Amino acid sequence: MTTHVLALLAIVLYLAATGVLARPLLSGGQPLNRLALGLAGMAVILHGGILLGMHRGALDLHFFAALSLVAFVVSALTLLVNASRPVAALGVIVFPLTALLVAVDSFLAPPTLPQPMDWQIKLHVTVALIAFGILSIAAVFAILLAIQERALRHRQFGRWLRALPPLTLTETLLFRLISAGFVLLSLTLLTGVLFVDNLFGQHLVHKTVLSIVAWLVFGVLLYGRWRYGWRGKRAVNLTLVGMAVLALAFFGSKAVLELVLHRPI
Template identity: 35%
Template sequence: MSLLPALASNLPVTVFSGGAALAYALLAWAHPRMSAPQSRGLLGLAWALHLLVLVLGLFEQPARFGFAPALSVTGWLVLTVYLIESRLYPQMRARWTLAVLGMAVVLLALVFPGTPYPALHSALMPLHWALGIASYGLIAAAVVHAWLMQRAEKAIRLGNASESSMPLLTLERLTFRFVAAGFALLSATLLAGWFFSETLNHRWVWDHKTTFSLLSWLTMGVLLWGRWRLGWRGRVAVRTLYVAAGFLLLGYAGSRFVLEVLLHRA
């Protein structure tokens, strides 16, 4: 199906996706000239429109899913975390970056809505998907915090840190909390995947998704062990987290991108 007929076939999703992308774009462009309440309000509007797009997608028949919707849900979860934390820590500032991220994933999901799933092999399969997406969101939140931590550390080294900046140790603590939570959910996701493979296929299925997900799980396990036993922090910890997140991105989104976009296979 070509792009224009596909967009016209689900007009509400197209309209609200456009509204969310426009709100994100406006925030990214105008936030330096906006007051804090104004930028928070606009980000909240974009977040709500983004949520509406995701909810409308749940009622599509047949259900569709793919790499872009997965990234869209992940981006929305990261924004949810930021909206909550910005209330607790007003010093946290990443609106421009997150607005660009939100705009990108909304438009990507609009162009690549995924492949249809007319029938589920198990009624519990959505639980496996939910666990996987939640682990994506938590680990993506950890990556955002690690980036903020690197930025704060650089500002301290250059003598540009202000008293109103987010404390470095607080960012570090939040980063590893998200890593630990993401690791726990990814463990549950892999266990659920193993259960479904044994139930449906009577064997563990080794594919790109499984291999990269396990590599991500092992890398995060090493990171948490290094933090606990060796006191890893700073560049070593951040780079290890980036590697783990990269493996996880390749695990589902990367493999589905190759199948859907490059190979045109479901």
């Protein structure tokens, strides 16, 4: 079976899982979480096979390949979150975006060759990807939290709102994810210092500085939560700011170098 066929199957499965999760939110009926997670699970497995096949079993960090890899990590983490606490809206947001990135990487992106890496760099990149994935899901929870708070203030009790976890649980999950992501982001910076030669060179200065800024934003948020009980709008805003800075660190300079300047990295 060719990679393109696997990509089409993965896209169809991701979109089918999205439809199954979204149907009760739009038209009522019983949620079919097991079916949706089964479809998404098969999509994630196929997605992993696509990444191995297209990129020769190596970590390919070129722009579109890296986006697809991050989407794979986020989708896998979404499955884990939903296995413990079903949050249909999370999959409705994550899975179609992943399907789009699979399509772009498989059918539109130019072919690339992964660059060789030592095991230390692979460890650094793996920790960074997981940290980015967890904090990406935290950003989605922050958006859901903002939507819930606004709906409750305006007494808009729609079907989709009842499908979300209670507000306090959404907030608890948000800070658990931020705490885990912060620890892994700290390990990312530590392994970068230990393993990456010339950390402030090789087009890495922007990534390093922005990653530190994001780390500080999430650190301030966690300290404010512990010391002052920060929550609500302040927590949402800081989460989204930290995630935006981290996304610039991971993909900003990469996009400029590869897509605008056409310089290999």
